[in-house]
Amino acid sequence: MVSIRMEAIGGQGANSAGKILAEAAVLKAGFSGNHFSSFGSEKRGAPVRSFVRFSPAKQAIRSASFVRYPDVLLVFHENLLRTHPEIFDGVGSETDIVVNSSLAPGRLRVPRGASFRTVYTVDATEIALKVGCGxxxxxxxxxxxxxxxxxxxxxxxTLSEFFAKLPAEAIARNQTGFNEGMKRLRSAEFALKQASEQLVAAALPEIGYMNAPLGGIIANPGNTVLKDNSASRKGVAPRLNRELCFNCGLCDMVCPDFCFVWDPNGPKLQGIDYQYCKGCQKCVVACPVDALTPVLESSIPESDRQYHVFPEANRDAVRARWQNADWSKLASEISPEMRMLTLQTELLDHRSYIRPDLSHVKKPDVKE
Amino acid sequence: MMSGAVRAEQVERFLTGNEMVAEAAKAIQFHFMGYYPITPSTEIAQLIDAMRSRGEVSTVLLPADGEHGAAGACFGATTGGARVLNATSANGLLYSLEQLPVQAGSRLPMVLNLVTRSISGPLDIRCDHSDLMFALQTGWIILLAATPQAVYDMNILAVKLGEHPDVRLPVIVASDGFFTSHQRQSVQIFKNSETVQRFLGPRLDPVTSLDPRHPITFGPYMNDPDLINNKYQLHLAHEAALRVFSDLCAEFEALSGRRYSALETYEMDDAETALFLLNSAAETAKDAVDRLRKTGKRVGLLRPNILRPFPFEELKRATHKVNSVVIGERSDTPGSTGGPLSHEVKSALLSDHHCDVVAVSRVYGLGGRDFKEEDAETLIQTGFDAIQNPSGVPSFGFIGATPGTPHSIPPSVLPPLSRDQLSTKLVQIEQTPEQPKSKVRSVVADPSQLVMRPKRIAPGHGACPGCGIFSGLDQFFKGIEGDVVVLYHTGCAMVVTTDFPFSAHRISYLHNLFQNGAPTLSGLVEVFHEKKRRGEISIGEDITFVMITGDGGMDIGMGPTIGTALRNHRMIILEYDNQGYMNTGGQLSYTTPLGKETSTSHVSRTTHGKAFHHKDTASIMAATGIPYVFTAIEGYGTDLVAKAAKAQWYAQNSGLAFGKILISCPLNWSAEERYGQEILQRAVDSCFFPIFEIENGLTTLSYDPETAGKKIPVAKWLEMMGRSKHLLKTEHSQTLQQFQDEVDRRWRRLRAMSAHPDL
Known part of the structure; x- marks a missing residue:
């Protein structure tokens, strides 16, 4: 049996890709097989996993669980290697990985200690942009x-049949993209010295029943600033030309992702926080003077990427501060709300319940 | 010859569980389906609507205003002697729950596909059986479908079983959300739907409500001594159902070659321990059983195909020789050391006078937590351990719950916003005694200054690229001074901002299910004022309470919202209208314009998209007599900011303010992300979405495209969206004209109201 796991972001077409691959195996090659996807609500930008199993043997495949130990791991965006390290769960020296990346296979950043059989890369974003296909x-x-x-x-x-409703040109472009994907796949045997025979096991969730606050609350306002939405872009992002900008603020009015960085001392636009920008280009349309233009993401220089809406919320810094810190010293950083709602009894502090100051309270004027 | 049935011709397909419901529905040709979208069962109505557009079925689809309404529509339809289908999940089932015993107690057969999902709260869209367990008490028959193939087969069996004269009961077909509903497998379906039609025969009803010559009273007022007899009849029907089910399975096997029984036994002949599991997890566990059998372990598996009536006798026979049983439950009944399954299995074991069987329960797979082969092995091992050391193995427990990293509580990332930061004076309210229709006017700084107001929503949320919700909400909040508490209805904005353990909200936030946000917030508003009156909150504190809802929440939650408006609490309700149920994949909402294509209103030569006109929510809310109603779009200068400021003033000084803003959804409109603003502008210029205010009952247009010489036909707006541009084709010209006429009619009426001093 061959087990394939696809890791992607909603909108990249991993669900369809899984369907197409499984249909080809089952309906064309006559294998037994199954396919399903796991996703959140119907959004672009949320993680999507697509699972395909097939086997030339006739016995029906019964397992309805996720593919934990893939023979092939397909990663639809290179940034996922960084933003979602858990995608390597169950990967080992028998696994081939195929990553959408412009890098050579040997230059990919993979988790320490991980091993694979063969590493493939293909610059699918660039090919898709150039060809105009999915x-x-x-x-x-x-x-x-x-x-x-x-x-x-x-x-x-199967790819053509699946999108049979599209105009003929679009089907042809998909075929071109498919052929380019085949042709421009680069491979390398994985032979890093530190590679182990061990499978990668994704860490158990850091938050569990001992330290999750009761009732499912989140006592950490605005902590989505730690997230990285850059994998939602499709290769194009706005670039700011400060020479032309006159700080009218219209970009800020239309941006759904709040990624414009303003001088805290006055309304002067400094730059764009590419950690959050999803590349929708509403700002480009709104800008009255062409100070914002869409450019290939790869052409944005490092100097333009240094602006952050919340510099204090640097993910790596927050994590490092937490992981390397002395617990007893950090305890003061936990909000009282968190402390009273954990099952870790040594942290429980009922004194921190919010108690109103009742010294001046008048008695409720209720007749008894 | 035996029953005379001949194996029918079948074709092989590669389909999911939800697709198999639709295939069965096509073969059955239901008269009617009432539904309300909820993940993961939504696809069923979508697929049947698509079949309708291709002329493959003639089933009437009724998009109800909520699951309660959907269940009511189905109840009504069944009194007319129709074959009726419904599909739901999780809180959809719970919202319709009171209707279920009505259906069963009235002895009106129908089929409900329950695609199982975890019930709120917290809200989780993945699979478990917590919804299914609520259905056990309703009097419905419950069939279980472990695979996509079984989903098809059980739907066909459900019709015949429910309609059997000895049974006459509604039937639930339960399959696992995502694991079965979205899993594609090789399956067989009957080549000709006549095969199914012949198997079922026509629906026969002894009475119907559509026969005026034989008048019938459905649903009497019945107290003692009669009700107990009605319930005894229900009990007898369930007793009969088990026998009828087994007969039908034999008949169906002759037709299809597929064998079902009340209780599937797998490798049970010499098993020492047995695993009892429902649905898809049992299929996964079979692989574990096979593997352990190869190592010499004598283990078997039990998987019921019918849960109501519960197959007690079959279970007793199957467990007669085992030493232990492990009951896996995909839901918990807190405080009961095992849910209904555990207790029912255990009572079957006890009634066998065979009490040396050790039975242990384990809760697994809640909220979609994956159940792997190795988890099945863990459960099986528990069974062997229990034989070895009965007192050493806890009789109840969870598998798959994780403690977390000790002491690791992520530190706060952003400090709370201070009152100074939030009190910017960027917007101010002035009294306007000279204005005939308006008491106040807001004075708003220009956008270049407004950027200095800290955003109450943080970046990093997971909305789609180009989503109009967040630019719209931020513009609204730019107009609000001071402290705010928000309540979000279920919907896109809620889902993408509160993905545990992350929250994009920098201010206090509540969620409640979208039937019920307005009453929820009104309770909090009243407590705030009462605590202030008692001095428990200092008099200087002020909080503005804002409820955020999508247009979906204004459908299912319309009644409670109207009730809240009639009570006139000091709060704001803001509806972001993106013209559909986008959180569940773009189904029609009541605000979707006539003729627009959605995933439940397909367009073809014979079907013309959404079949009824868009809802005028602002007028409905104005009719409640609240002091302030406004409409706006994101991006129209600072109009929305100014209206937000007025809404806050009214909420502080007068009562409830309601605002409706049109925002873009590039994904489900099939529109380019960057052109959101342009599309909205055309919605306004075409007068489809006029922007206006109603203050104390007096209407004022904020912008009159006709006077400005900018009025355009609705076609100029519709052409910008992939889901509506078909309306420009000649075959849909009649629909387009009807839509244009309705838009013009409403526009003329609104314009006249704006011009009139008393309207």
Whole structure:
């Protein structure tokens, strides 16, 4: 049996890619197989996992669980390696990984101690932009090249049939993207010295029943600032030309992701926080003077990427401060709300319940 | 010859559980389906609507205003002697719960597909069986479908079982959310729907409400001594159902070659321990059983296909020789050391006078937590341990709950916003005694100054690129001074800002399910004022209370919202209208314009998109007599900021303020993300979405495109969205004209009201 896990962001087409691959294996190659995806509510930008299993054997595949130990791991955006390290769960020296990246396979940043069989990369974002096809068409081409069990022709055919309702040009572009994905797949045997035979096991969640606050509350206002939305972009982002900007504020009015960085001392636009920008370009349309233009993300220089809406919320810094710190000293940083709502009894502090100052309270004027 | 049934011709397909419900529905040709979208069952109505648009089914689809309404619509339809379908999940089932015993107690057969999902709260959209357990008491028959194939088969069996003269009961078909509903497998379906039609025969009802020559009273007022007899009849029907089910399974096997029984026994012949599991987890566990069997462990598996009536006798027979049983439950009944399943299995074991069987319960897989082969092995091992050392193995426990990293409580990231930061004086309110229709006017700084107000929502939320909700909400909050407490209805804005353990809200936030946000917030508002009166909150404190809802929440929650408005609490309700149920994948809402294509209003040569006109929520709310109603769009200068400031003034001084803002949804409008503002502007210029205020009952247009010479036909707006541009084609010209006429009619009426001193 071949087990494939696809890791992506909503909108990149991993669910469709999984369907297409499984249909090719089952309906064209005559294998037994199944497919399903795991996603949140129907959003672009949320993590999506797509699972495919197939086998030339006739026995039906019964397992309805996630693919924990993939033979092939398909990663639809290189940034996921950084932002979602848990995608490596269950990966080991028998796993091939295929990553959408412009880097050579040997230069990918992978978790320390992880090992793989073969590492593949394909610059699917660039190909998809250039060809004008779906990212998933390119990724399917890449997986067709990397996985030999299912004839690439079957996958190619299923891709066309799946999108049969699209105009003929769009179908043709998908075919081009698929072929480019096959052709431009780069591979390298994985031979890092520190590689171990161990499977990667994703860390258990840091928050569990001992330290999760009761009632499911989140006593940490605004902590989404630690998130990184950059994998939601499709290769294009706005760039600010400060020479042209006259600080009218219209970009700030239309931005859904609050990524404009203003001088705290006065309304002067400094830059864009690319940690949050999802590349929608509403600001580009709103800007009255062309101070904001859409550019290829890869062309944005490092000097433009140094602006942060919340410099104090640097994810790595917060994490490091927490992990390396002396617990007893840090206890004061925990909000009282968190302390009274944990099951860790040594932290329980009922004195911190919010008690109103009742010294001046008048008796309720209720007749008894 | 035996029953005379001949194996019917079938075709192989590769389909999901939800797709198999739709395939079964196509073969059954239900008269009617009432539904309300909820993940993960929503696809069922979508798929049947798509079949309708292709002319494959003629089932009437009724998009109800909530699951309670959907269940009511189905109840009404069944009194007319129709084959009726419904599909729901989780809180959808709970919201319709009171209707379920009505359906069963009235002995009116229908089919409800329950695609199981965890019930709130906290809100979780993934699979467990906490919803299913609430259905056990309703009097419905419950069939279980472990695989996509079983989903198809059980739907067909459900119709025939429910309609059987000895049974006459509604039937739930329960399959696992995502694990089955979204899992694609090789399946077989009957080549000709006549096969299914012949198997079922026509629906026969002894009486219906549609036969005036034979008048019937459905639903009497019945006290003692009669009700107990009605319930005894229900009990007898359930007794009969088990026998009928087994007969039908034999008949169905002859037709399909697929065998079902009340209780599936897998490798039970010489098993020492047995695992009892429902649905998809049992399929996964079979792999574990096979693997352990190869190592010589004598283990078997029990999986019921029917849960109501519960197969007691079958279970007794199957467990006769085992030494232990492990009951896996995908839900918990807190405080009961095992849910209904545990207690029912244990009572079957006890009634066998075979008390040396050790039974242990383990809760697993809540809220979609994956159940892997290795988890099944853990449960099986527990069974063997319990035989070895019965007193050493706890009779109840959880698997898969994790403690977290000790002492690791993430430190606060951002400090709370201070009152000084929030009191910017960027917007101010002036009294306007000279104005005939308005008491106050807001004075707003220009956008370049407004950027200095700290945002009450932090970046890093998970909305789609180009989502209009957050630019809209931020513009609104730019107009609000001081402290704010918000309540968000279930919907996109809620889901993408509060993904545990992260919250994008820098101010106090509550969620409640979207039937009920307005009453929830009104309770808090009243407590705030009472605590202030008692001196428990200092008199200087002021908080503005704002409820945020989508247009979906204004459908399902309309009644409670009107009630809240009639009570005139000092709060603001803000509706962000993106013209559909976008959080569940773009189904029609009541504000969706006529003719627009959504995932439940498909467009074809014979179907024309949404079939009824958009809802005028602002007028409905104005009719409650609240002091302030406004409409606005994101991006129209500082209009929305100014209206927010006025809403705050009214909420502080007069009572409830309601605002409705149109915002863009590039994903479900099939529109380019960057053109959000332009699309909204055209919605206003076409007079589809006029922007106006109603203050103390007096209407004032904020902008008159006709006077400004900018009025455009609605087609100029519709052409910008992939989901509505079909209306420009000739085959939909009649729909377009109807829509244009309605928009013009409402516009003329509004304009006249604006011009009139008393309206």
């Amino acid at each position: 990212l998933n068409a390119v990724m399917l081409g890449a997986v067709a090249e990397a996985v030999h069990e299912v004839d690439a022709e079957y996958i190619r055919q």
